Amino acid sequence: MNLAQLERMKNDSGFIAALDQSGGSTPKALAIYGIPKEAYADETEMFQMVHEMRTRIMKSPAFTKERILAAILFEKTMDQKVDGKYSADYLWDVKGILPILKVDKGLLDLENGVQLMKPITDLDALLIRAKDRHIFGTKMRSVIKEANPAGVKAIVDQQFELGKAIAAAGLIPILEPEVDIHTPNKAEAEVLLKQEILEHLKTLDTSSQFMFKLTIPDVDNFYEAVIQNPNVIRVVALSGGYSREAANEKLARNPKLIASFSRALTEGLKVNQSDEEFNAVLDQSIQSIYEASIK
Template sequence: MNMLQLERMKNDNGFIAALDQSGGSTPKALAIYGIPKEAYADDTEMFQLVHDMRSRIMESPVFTKERILAAILFEKTMDSKVDGKYSADYLWVTKGILPILKVDKGLLDLENGVQLMKPIPNLDDLLSRAKERHIFGTKMRSVIKEANKIGIKAIIDQQFEIGKAIAAAGFVPILEPEIDIHMADKAAAEEILKQEILEHLKTLDANCLVMFKLTLPEVDNFYEEIMKQPNVVRTVALSGGYSRKESNEKLARNPKLIASFSRALTEGLNVNQSEEEFNNMLDESIQSIYDASIK
């Protein structure tokens, strides 16, 4: 583990840019960016277009370490290059931004009110490649759709089991048990989730470090107790479908919780914008999210 990177993640101001749309979410991300499905013939062309979008964001002069701590990458992005360097090296060496890798392979069908992660085949091989590519940490997502104690416990069991293996391999895993923002009983699900996380944190060895990526809570400062645990490097928030304005307003009411936004970050960006228009829009987005993250 790179201790300089770890200290930066623990202590520096900023937020995490989520640039990790996978195969399932890429068409929607491209459509919002102004590229319809008719513009590409197959997955190869689709992934090239989304890499071009991500590269444009990363190479922008406003995408800097002063406001951005880290960026989450999709596996194909990790294996692709930006300005002649592998993406993680471009981020860290050129920009001073920590590279994080999305490792999950999508979600299983709904059971007990939740969607567990699909099995992650060849995780050891993926982590070995990630080490070669100089990745700092990982991220993996599950989804909670009901305040179901059995389902939520199953999600946290799975997240911690895999997270421990990732930490043992020398990375800082981000555990992401997302709560659907449209749930009628969202606050009840958050209460169950917090208690499960706190119980599982008691089982970790002192040298096992983790992060959490959690849906913006109904009760302000709700996750403060998690943030204070010695094994927790940082806790970040996902936008989960809220607009950037809503996300920032909610985030600003949660001290020490920082952003890890995807849709809220890229909102307003378009493939047809001039470089000046694109950079101005991205600068406005980054500044608003940064401001909300440091309050």
């Protein structure tokens, strides 16, 4: 564990940039950026184009450690380079930004109102590679769509089981049991989720350190008990499909909850923008998210 990185995550101001679109979400991200499916012939070309988009973001003068604590990377991005350095080394050595790796393999079909993660069959090998690539921590997502007690418990059980394995390997796990913003009984689902998280946190020993990435709650300061738990380094919020303006407004009402935005971060960025235009849009986006994260 890099203690300088750990102290930065615990104590510094800023937010986490999510640059981890996977195979399923990459076509949509590219389309929003202005690159249609017709522009690439296969998956290899698609991933190269999204890496170029991410590289442009990471190299932007707006993308700095003063406002951004960490960036979440897709597995392929971890193995690609920026200016001759592996992505994680570029982020930390050049930018002073912590590198985090998305490790989940997508979602299972809906059952008991939730979508568990697909089995991560290569987790041990992936964690070894992540440490070799100087990754600080990991992130894994599952989704709650109904306030179903059995489903929510299954989600949190799975997240903590994998989180403990990741922590044992020397990385900081970010657990992401997302509550879909369109859940008709979202507030009730969040009550169940918080109860399960707090119960599971009681099972950790004093040295275990976890993070959480959660949907911005309906009730302001709802996750304060999670944020204050001694085993929790940081709690971050996903934008969940809200516009950047809406996500920022909701986030600002939750002190000590910081952003980990993806779509809201890249909103307004286009492939055909000049560098000056691109950097200006990104700067405005980063500044607004930063301000919402430090209120």
